[in-house]
Amino acid sequence: MPCLQVSKHVMSFSATLKILPLALLLACGSQPETHTVPAAATVRALPAPTPHQTVAARKDPQTFTWQDDVCENTGTFPAGAYTRRQLQDTYQLVTGFMLTTTVVPFQLRHYNDAFFFQAARHLTHEHDSLAALLHGLKVVPTPFWQKIKRLRELELAESYAFSHATLEGYFHPDSWLSNAYYAHCAEYATALASTDSTIVMQAWRKLVDAEKADNGIPESLEAAFAAQLASPERMRYAKVALMTFGWSNCANAQRKYNDLSGQYPLPDEFAKLFTHVEQSNCVDVD
Numbered sequence: 001m002p003c004l005q006v007s008k009h010v011m012s013f014s015a016t017l018k019i020l021p022l023a024l025l026l027a028c029g030s031q032p033e034t035h036t037v038p039a040a041a042t043v044r045a046l047p048a049p050t051p052h053q054t055v056a057a058r059k060d061p062q063t064f065t066w067q068d069d070v071c072e073n074t075g076t077f078p079a080g081a082y083t084r085r086q087l088q089d090t091y092q093l094v095t096g097f098m099l100t101t102t103v104v105p106f107q108l109r110h111y112n113d114a115f116f117f118q119a120a121r122h123l124t125h126e127h128d129s130l131a132a133l134l135h136g137l138k139v140v141p142t143p144f145w146q147k148i149k150r151l152r153e154l155e156l157a158e159s160y161a162f163s164h165a166t167l168e169g170y171f172h173p174d175s176w177l178s179n180a181y182y183a184h185c186a187e188y189a190t191a192l193a194s195t196d197s198t199i200v201m202q203a204w205r206k207l208v209d210a211e212k213a214d215n216g217i218p219e220s221l222e223a224a225f226a227a228q229l230a231s232p233e234r235m236r237y238a239k240v241a242l243m244t245f246g247w248s249n250c251a252n253a254q255r256k257y258n259d260l261s262g263q264y265p266l267p268d269e270f271a272k273l274f275t276h277v278e279q280s281n282c283v284d285v286d
Helices: 013-017 022-029 051-059 084-095 113-135 143-171 173-177 186-193 197-213 218-229 234-252 266-271
Strands: 062-067 072-077 276-280
Touching (some): 113 143, 143 266, 186 197, 186 234, 218 234
Antiparallel strands (some): 062 072, 072 276
């Protein structure tokens, strides 16, 4: 009867007694101690890839997927042409880096220190976060996309300066007369800086008339103006309208970098990075 070989280094004697039958232990006790050395395992080396296989693997096309407003897009590009991060970062230039903090008081209840202090804090945090993200983008290294990255940086800086000028005007009214947009929006800026009710009311009246000319129901604008004009809060109503719909629209129209998507066909340029683009899961926009 063959005896079971028990390694002295695997378990203690007392532990072995709990596992092996007594008769087997007695039978094996008279046997000379032997040590069995396992045969070495045979390892068969895999064949090395042929040069043809290695080159073929390197040339396998790769894909990148992105979602636009209408479709899911899958683009094919040669392996090694770009990194996945370069494509991801470049597509962020397509969608843009817009500041979303509201710095104008669309309603009278927002025309107060609390609203503008909160807007200032949010604006600073949002700008700093977006600026850091934009600066760190690793875009496709072509002159066109390097240019777009720089233009996005200028766009963000300009947007921040515009919003900052609005907030500064509330806290320091004299700054309306010296900011970068005064030359083109002098009438609104002068009224916002003034405490003279005549100047303010005249500018407000002119603004409402201009809005009525482009509105399908001008009588509703006139009725709202008449009601606010009769209010004891008319000066504050006027400042809200002049800041939100007068100065803001006028100054925004003077910005240089607020229409990059209109000046450059960025989605089309991004698609040109791929040899083929397939669209799926498109939304019916009709």
